[in-house]
Amino acid sequence: MRIAILSGGLNAERDVSLRSGRRVAEALRFEIPKAEIFELDLNADFLDSLSSDSFDVVIPLIHGVIGEDATLRSMLELKGIPYIGSSAQSSARAFDKGISAGLVPTGSAPQFVVFPQSFFREMGAPRILKSVISGIGLPLIVKPINGGSAFGVRLCASVDQVAPALVDAFGYGDRVMLQSAVIGTELAVTVIEVDGKLQALPPVEVVPISGVYDFDARYTAGATEFFVPARLNSKLIEQVCAYAILVHVTLGLRDISRTDVIVDTDGVIWFLEVNVSPGMTETSLVPQAIDAAGMNVGAVFGSLVTQAISRDH
């Protein structure tokens, strides 16, 4: 069996993706010793090498644009190569934070708007910001619509922080979301789908020591405390798990997803975003959830490999 693990890519999450790729490759080599596992970067050579018999399955672990939107998955579908994860169409829906937040069960997404840079330029930023701030209120979160690893994400507690945050966020993409910031417990819930059965793994509670789960908090050991399972009562945990499964189903996702939510002090679940190719590094959330569930990364990806191959035959 020939398995291609695609990691790297050309966006800001390249380094994170390479680490995700290494971790999954290592786990799979142990899990399926007979498999030939190729760790590949996305480049012209890779695309040239793609044919229906080049690999039995591809594991796309490129994060962000191209990897998690429809681009790479469309290429794989065109070439007829089985791959792990959501289809091109559903990935496109999930990856765009504006679209996914509008599609998931209503009433549980924090209020938000998504605007392109040109809109601010042509209509006048002060005018728009005034409406946004009076409509959404403070604090609010500014984030690029299609990024990951918290690149370009800033929490704005005051009016004068919003414009600089937008300048930063537009550095990562042309559309930016301004979303009301919900105060509560931040959770990441992994959903795994094997043999048509959906399973939510124990939610991981994220407590950044600095207060904001930004890039440094994510990838600096010790900068964030994690609690698995989350420190919520069992009823809330059940609700959060059910919610993540609902998001997975609503967006038509496949194999694996990670839904990030905040549970406020009233126990209301607020949707933040969903990842179709979640991080698998040493400090990432999905591997922690897999451990807490008594499973291991190799076994999980091993069964996803088998499933992806049989799906396409």
Place this chain on the structure above:
Amino acid sequence: MDPWVDSYAQRAQGLTTSAIRALFSVAARPEVVSLAGGMPYVSALDSDQFADIAARVVREQGAVALQYGSGQGDQMLREQILEISGLVGVRSHPDDVVVTAGSQMGLDLVTKIFCDPGDTVIVESPSYVGALGVFRSYQCNVVHIAMDEQGLNPQSLREGLSENPRVKFIYTIPSFHNPAGLTQSSERRAEILAIAQEFNVPILEDDPYGLLGFEGEPPRAIRSLDDQSVIYLGSFSKIIASGLRVGWVIAPHGVREKLVLAAEAATLCPSNFSQLVVSRYLAEQPWQQQIKVFQELYRERRDALLQSMQALMPLGVTWTVPQGGFYSWLTLPQQLNATNMLPRAISSMVAYVPGSGFYANGQGAQNLRLSYCYPDPARIEEGVRRLSGVIEAELELVDTFGVNGDSGPTTGSAHTHIPKSDLV
């Protein structure tokens, strides 16, 4: 998860990853024109010749090359090092030379033997990012001193020394400065030395680019003026090959003794294999000719950078004109922040180093360093074209939102001043 998070020493607290570092992993892709790293263009060397030298070192001197050696470094190489240092006026005895794994190790050892946590080190404004990393890891208090068109400003240096009681040394890169691209005049060198002597503070002179000037004779090192107050760092990284990891320290007798003991504690001895390859290369090959090849190559690339910046850069961007070495230092229009702009540059497939990395105090937001040493002239021009587009887009963005470059780290103050006379 890292189970040892609570076990690390305080000096390791600063050793963290960052978003900037993550962005740089993209810069390694061939699609990106990297004007970021200071990698010497080692492809200009004759690799067959090196293969032959390395083979003969193993075949003919294997028992030495593959064995531990002297902590201070190979005797013959130390003599050859003095021949090279002589080109910048440094006269010394082979006993006062310590061979290190690149001059970076020399920098580390000197800091290790001089600095307790909290001790002050005086550096230029801006200064070499790798030195700042060393000083941070030894928990030094770093004080930046302004530069003018001739490098380190004497008046500011005097003030810095008066205001800071426990200064352990003055760290300076007098020739073809990294990152500022400036060079101290000979008068300036003498003046800086006189001030250091007056305050009884040694100078740590870092001179990796001294032989890579584009015009005239190489500038004479400060060490050529005083062998007691100056510790001199040299390197083969830029005049032969950085992968060999061979550099050296020339130090006053007492300092040298401490350095050898510290070096032995750190690595036992520098790589004998690398030292013998360098030594044989120097003995057998026309190395001065090779330096001329490098000078020509880098001059051509410097010209490509300057010409394309002149043609393409938006109004309000200024830069230094280096007379040697690898770098030009850019100042962006006041409302821009080079760190915030980096993601846009990476998306546009061009990389640079944001200026704030060259300061220990958050300055440099408005600056960035461009290296012209590695890409060929056509790629340099393409990189400048992309960067110009990025700067224009960023100007439009900040204009839309009416913000200044202070949305991240603080903008440069008078300390970041780079002289008008050196700007184009």
